[in-house]
Amino acid sequence: MATPSIAIIGAGPSGLALARLLECRGISYVVYERDASAAVFIRNGGTLDIHASTGQRALVEGGLLAEFEKYARYDASIFRLWDRHGTQYIQHERGNDFPEIDRGDLRRIYLEAIPQDKIRWGKGLKRVTRGEDGVPVLEFADGTTASGFRLVVGADGAWSKVRSLINDVKPQYCGIHIIETRISPTNPVYSQVQSRVGKGMLLVGGPHKMITLQNLGDESYRMYLGVQVPADIATDGKVDFSDTEAMRTLCLSSDFFGDDWAAEFRAYISNSTDFRPWPLYHIPPASVAWDAVPGVTLVGDAAHLGPPSGEGANFAMTDALYLADKLAEHDDWAKNDEARDRAVRAYEVEMFERGAELIERGVRMTEVFYAEDSPHPTVELFREKGVSVSEKEA
Numbered sequence: 233m234a235t236p237s238i239a240i241i242g243a244g245p246s247g248l249a250l251a252r253l254l255e256c257r258g259i260s261y262v263v264y265e266r267d268a269s270a271a272v273f274i275r276n277g278g279t280l281d282i283h284a285s286t287g288q289r290a291l292v293e294g295g296l297l298a299e300f301e302k303y304a305r306y307d308a309s310i311f312r313l314w315d316r317h318g319t320q321y322i323q324h325e326r327g328n329d330f331p332e333i334d335r336g337d338l339r340r341i342y343l344e345a346i347p348q349d350k351i352r353w354g355k356g357l358k359r360v361t362r363g364e365d366g367v368p369v370l371e372f373a374d375g376t377t378a379s380g381f382r383l384v385v386g387a388d389g390a391w392s393k394v395r396s397l398i399n400d401v402k403p404q405y406c407g408i409h410i411i412e413t414r415i416s417p418t419n420p421v422y423s424q425v426q427s428r429v430g431k432g433m434l435l436v437g438g439p440h441k442m443i444t445l446q447n448l449g450d451e452s453y454r455m456y457l458g459v460q461v462p463a464d465i466a467t468d469g470k471v472d473f474s475d476t477e478a479m480r481t482l483c484l485s486s487d488f489f490g491d492d493w494a495a496e497f498r499a500y501i502s503n504s505t506d507f508r509p510w511p512l513y514h515i516p517p518a519s520v521a522w523d524a525v526p527g528v529t530l531v532g533d534a535a536h537l538g539p540p541s542g543e544g545a546n547f548a549m550t551d552a553l554y555l556a557d558k559l560a561e562h563d564d565w566a567k568n569d570e571a572r573d574r575a576v577r578a579y580e581v582e583m584f585e586r587g588a589e590l591i592e593r594g595v596r597m598t599e600v601f602y603a604e605d606s607p608h609p610t611v612e613l614f615r616e617k618g619v620s621v622s623e624k625e626a
């Protein structure tokens with residue numbers, strides 16, 4: 233079988249969106265994904281809001297909007313902001329441009345639209361080098377290699393291995409861990425959470441901390457406990473995230489969500505299950521600009537990893553759209569190196585500014601969300617955006 237023109241490393245939102253867009257444009261490609269199978273892959277993850285002007289455009293161009301609409305939750309748009317004592321400041325209807333979809337459902341939509349033989353599971357990239365002819369050689373953790381591609385696209389997220397062909401930038405810890413937990417429909421606190429959050433999202437701010445509650449497509453709630461802790465909290469051997477009781481005790485201790493938090497939120501924590509660490513990293517905004525590297529580029533978090541700003545997946549899918557468009561515009565790119573490099577450069581130049589701004593926005597939002605007097609700076613941010621603020625006991 234002839235070597236496909238493009239190797240995409242990673243089957244997250246950016247890699248899958250790119251694969252589908254290349255499929256639609258008749259460009260040959262293969263996706264290498266570290267996860268062992270599609271089944272493992274679909275079980276992971278929370279919910280993403282996919283915006284009309286960015287992420288949804290990639291779905292439209294990939295002919296998948298109708299599929300997206302089957303899973304998207306357009307009624308999940310109510311956003312509430314409280315403080316840790318239970319005072320509500322904001323109840324805001326975000327409108328129809330921000331439907332939520334579970335990560336698993338987004339992946340499922342793409343996986344059903346991409347031929348199965350074009351995704352290779354269990355292919356964790358260990359290293360990329362250059363062969364004697366200068367063409368990138370992919371070395372996988374299972375000992376196999378692959379090469380001969382016209383273009384290698386790093387869609388391999390925060391800890392991208394492909395990035396090493398472009399620069400030596402390493403992600404920096406933002407000082408914050410999101411501890412992800414779950415409240416399922418059989419949980420004793422479920423009906424209370426449901427009456428508070430409904431199908432939308434609730435943010436609760438306290439000094440240097442944040443709780444986020446979000447409803448998922450399977451009716452369960454994801455609770456994200458945002459805390460300032462050392463980077464190695466999940467790996468230093470002192471905390472076992474698989475020990476539910478130990479995690480509940482830790483999260484209820486005075487350094488975390490102690491008794492200065494309303495009893496209601498502490499009850500949510502003492503009934504949560506499935507604790508999972510999610511350390512937040514970012515790369516410096518200035519590193520989202522590099523000299524052109526023949527035959528290699530990056531999309532999504534691999535290119536512009538920032539702290540969460542509600543846009544990361546949307547921008548990742550937008551990158552895929554721009555890259556696929558630029559390749560389609562330079563239709564001799566598959567035979568002509570110069571045309572290929574021009575197409576990739578045109579994509580990169582557009583992405584650099586957008587990517588750097590995304591990181592800056594995420595850093596600013598993190599400072600605001602995790603301020604000493606949180607949630608007040610968040611309240612002000614929304615007020616400046618014209619969102620109505622009124623203080624009341626929730």
Ligand SMILES: Cc1cc2nc3c(=O)[nH]c(=O)nc-3n(C[C@H](O)[C@H](O)[C@H](O)COP(=O)(O)OP(=O)(O)OC[C@H]3O[C@@H](n4cnc5c(N)ncnc54)[C@H](O)[C@@H]3O)c2cc1C
Binds near residue numbers: 390510540544
């Ligand atoms: C707590 C949290 C909440 C968020 N909420 C939102 C939100 O509401 N809206 C939003 O737009 N964004 C959100 N984001 C950001 C969003 O998750 C990311 O920006 C987005 O997933 C980036 O997509 P990606 O495809 O570039 O990378 P990823 O989603 O990280 O996907 C990378 C893929 O590459 C694979 N991979 C990694 N390394 C290798 C390797 N060496 N070899 C082969 N495969 C590899 C991985 O298994 C994965 O499948 C959130 C982020 C966090 C941390």
